[in-house]
Amino acid sequence: MMKQEKLTPQKAYKNRPKKWIYNLLLFVLFVGIVIYSIVSSGLGASRAINWERLQNLGKGFINPNVEFLLGIGEYSGEKFVHSVPYLTLQTIAIAFVGTLIAAILAIPFGFITARNVVGNKVSKIGEVLLIIIRTFPEILLALILIRVSGIGALTGTIVIGIHSVGMIGKLYAEAIENMESGPLEALDAVGANTAVKIRHGIFPQVMPDFLSTVLYRFDINVRTASVLGIVSAGGIGAPLIFASTNYHWSDLASIMYAIIIMVTTVDLISSYLRKKLI
């Protein structure tokens, strides 16, 4: 029998797998990509910061257009629809109604995609459908749908209603797949019909997951809704772009204040409710 060599830490360290060539190659490749992309993007030749405009924006933040921000004075009455409070609420409305539409539309998609409901083959079809819906950028969808339902908040709502189905449907399907089969089998055993099985076997199990998905998506959609205005699909995005391209500093600052307050509030509410659900 051969004498077994004693393995000391020093020897083990010496015999450690040599990966440095592989690591070096990866490193060189990465650095190469970085250098290539910096050079080819021509960032080196970019302009310096335009301090004057930045200062103006700062002044705008100090002196926001209060009448515009609060919808009073010049912006009360007829012109209230062009004021920040109205547009902010419209943005929330687009997100809320759109998310609700998507939450309902996504239920059949969720069941079609859940493997334990329909089996592997049909589930693949559902999955591909959801990926296509999810991948298609919402701004392109808005550009197409603006010809169908016209300029305004309705288009934004429809866009969000369709686009969100992709993600909500996927998360619904995951919730359904994680369901315990015990309660369903028990209901089967006592002879419950399909409606009762859905009401008492599936509903209580998936509802918290469903609601938390919808709340999460609502949070995202508030941000999306405020950007859809860029293509005139309603909400606060259109005046944002208008003010920024025309250098209306105090208007721009008012809109940015409103957006940040709105996004933060919705984020806090949504994460509070989600924490309560789980």
Add this chain to the structure above:
Amino acid sequence: MNATNKSTLLDKIYPQKIYNVNGKIIKKPRNKTIFIAILVLIIFIGLLFFIPTRNITIKFEQFPVIVKKMFSPTTGKTKSWAGWFLYIKETVWPLMLETINMCFLGTLFGATMAIPFSILASRNISKKGIIYQPVRLFMNFIRTIPTYVLAVIAMICFGIGLLTGVVAMTIFTFGLLTKMLYEIIETVDMGPFESLESAGATKIEAFRYAVIPQILPIFIGYFIYAFEINVRGSVILGYVGAGGIGLELDTAISEGSHYYDRVGAIVVVIFLVVLILQGFTRYARRKLQ
């Protein structure tokens, strides 16, 4: 005790079921779902007023018309299918590469900035509340600013161009990745770190040899994830002033003459790129985890 006999308005609308269990009177708690549903319904109806539907007719028949227009090359540069593909090859594809380039740089810079900040923000490494609390507060503030607002501010500073996009994406990625990273750093096994420190290693050395090996694969996964988000968002950022493919889309659709065939070409390219990227991301993250 007469309190049980007091009936409120709520009791009249939605009476509680009362059971008599061994002489004890027990009220069944009300089902809260119904109240929540009513609340949601009220909010829903209230918010509907903000979505004007008057003077709007939904023209469903327009949908196939638009889609057909997008895939029938008739105007200007894109008069024929050959011209359509040439347009993709000579205009759309280089712009797409430029956009991807911009996203890569933004993600890279943001991720690089995220590393030191996430170390400062993680409870188990920086230990002192005086350090990690302000850093977290700052990061929370950065994360609440939507990317397009960042892009608008960057556009004001740098004008329309790729730099604007890179700056906006850097800040966005910085906020996103710092949070994801410090959360993952807080879950690492601290044993190796402590033993290295007790053997005399400095904090940086201990971090390098005890923590980085644990978080590196996850970090790379997050990097790819952030890159994917940035590519998807780049179309919108282009509209706001980041240049690239979004700007071309804007000119194609708003030049008055509505080059829908060009829009179609752009849509196809963006869709395919995002789809391929998503497949790659899924594959890479599965491999890493």
